Amino acid sequence: MARYRPEPPASHDAPARTGILLVNLGTPDAPTAGALRPYLKEFLSDPRVVEIPRAVWWPILNGIILNIRPAASAKKYASIWTTDGSPLMVHTERQASRLRDHLASAGRSEVDVDFAMRYGKPSIAERLRAMQARGCMRILVLPLYPQYSASTTATVVDAVGRALAKMRNQPEIRFVRDFHCFPGYIEALAASVREHWAAHGEPDRLLMSFHGVPKRTIELGDPYHHECQTTGRLLAEALGLPPERAMVTFQSRFGKAEWLQPYTQPTLEALATQGVGRVDVLCPGFIADCLETLEEIAMECRDAFLGRGGQRFHYIPCLNERPDWIEALAGLAVDHLGNWLAGPARQES
Ligand SMILES: C=CC1=C(C)c2cc3[nH]c(cc4nc(cc5[nH]c(cc1n2)c(C)c5CCC(=O)O)C(CCC(=O)O)=C4C)c(C)c3C=C
Numbered sequence: 180m181a182r183y184r185p186e187p188p189a190s191h192d193a194p195a196r197t198g199i200l201l202v203n204l205g206t207p208d209a210p211t212a213g214a215l216r217p218y219l220k221e222f223l224s225d226p227r228v229v230e231i232p233r234a235v236w237w238p239i240l241n242g243i244i245l246n247i248r249p250a251a252s253a254k255k256y257a258s259i260w261t262t263d264g265s266p267l268m269v270h271t272e273r274q275a276s277r278l279r280d281h282l283a284s285a286g287r288s289e290v291d292v293d294f295a296m297r298y299g300k301p302s303i304a305e306r307l308r309a310m311q312a313r314g315c316m317r318i319l320v321l322p323l324y325p326q327y328s329a330s331t332t333a334t335v336v337d338a339v340g341r342a343l344a345k346m347r348n349q350p351e352i353r354f355v356r357d358f359h360c361f362p363g364y365i366e367a368l369a370a371s372v373r374e375h376w377a378a379h380g381e382p383d384r385l386l387m388s389f390h391g392v393p394k395r396t397i398e399l400g401d402p403y404h405h406e407c408q409t410t411g412r413l414l415a416e417a418l419g420l421p422p423e424r425a426m427v428t429f430q431s432r433f434g435k436a437e438w439l440q441p442y443t444q445p446t447l448e449a450l451a452t453q454g455v456g457r458v459d460v461l462c463p464g465f466i467a468d469c470l471e472t473l474e475e476i477a478m479e480c481r482d483a484f485l486g487r488g489g490q491r492f493h494y495i496p497c498l499n500e501r502p503d504w505i506e507a508l509a510g511l512a513v514d515h516l517g518n519w520l521a522g523p524a525r526q527e528s
Pocket residue numbers: 204205206207223228229248252265267324328330331390391392393403431433464465468469470471
């Protein structure tokens with residue numbers, strides 16, 4: 180049976196197009212306390228991120244955290260900032276532009292590609308409006324979080340909903356919910372590890388460190404922990420690593436509550452104490468290098484491991500703009516665009 184391909188909804192400004200909006204977390208405008216304060220305020224005021232009743236959280240956030248953390252975080256950001264800006268912004272921008280180029284060279288130049296940040300700039304509402312102004316009446320929103328979590332993915336969906344709530348002629352929207360077991364993602368991760376090992380030899384242990392969330396979110400029904408474990412298992416299998424040489428750990432704990440365990444840094448310290456000589460750490464939950472990988476893992480965790488007697492610590496970078504990842508990302512997007520695409524890709528002339 181022929182595939183049903185509906186006419187795009189009418190746009191009154193420009194010919195109707197299909198678009199992809201990549202979304203990542205967001206980052207401060209500068210590595211300064213002045214820029215960190217509004218960024219952290221927006222981020223930590225999101226009830227999807229901090230699930231504590233407002234009456235309790237508000238005084239802590241405004242009275243304590245926003246007075247102390249901006250300066251402390253600014254120092255950390257300053258240690259990873261590049262001449263082009265925050266690594267997270269630089270990589271996300273490049274991923275959008277490489278994806279656009281890749282789709283064009285695969286005969287899909289009709290697809291519009293843009294990116295937005297959930298916190299800070301460019302905002303989801305602003306970029307959705309810009310895409311609509313370019314005639315995008317069908318938009319695939321692709322949060323750059325491989326594992327679904329309410330604190331990341333769901334809050335992107337919420338923000339898209341709020342932006343749509345202000346539109347008269349709404350575009351049609353699809354979302355990528357997660358891609359924790361998408362073969363192209365697992366294969367690109369495995370290739371990045373194999374390349375690292377071809378150049379530096381194999382470690383005693385491979386640690387796959389994911390961003391943590393409060394442990395309570397498991398009981399609340401969040402599939403995040405399970406999806407991280409699945410990604411870790413699939414990656415270890417793709418690398419042919421036996422379970423005793425691969426570990427899944429969780430980093431970036433915030434606050435006093437228990438978060439997902441085992442915690443990355445204490446695990447590294449324990450491995451060093453047990454006499455494990457070399458560990459390689461990879462952060463499969465992060466699609467772009469950022470503060471949490473470049474500072475927390477590649478600086479703080481490295482120091483902690485070597486400080487306890489570990490011999491060698493290798494940080495394996497995120498997928499960033501690896502061509503195999505951009506190809507996988509295009510495949511993921513095309514799968515979800517489905518019947519929005521105008522049939523087979525046009526051949527370049
Ligand atoms: C307060 C609770 C937090 C939850 C829950 C949380 C979940 C979560 N975060 C990411 C990805 C990133 N987080 C980043 C920075 C960051 N995260 C928190 C807090 C929580 N994250 C804070 C306060 C910060 C800011 C920096 C700091 O002051 O420590 C980043 C890096 C951003 C950058 O600019 O480089 C990313 C990416 C995921 C995937 C996740 C849940 C699954």
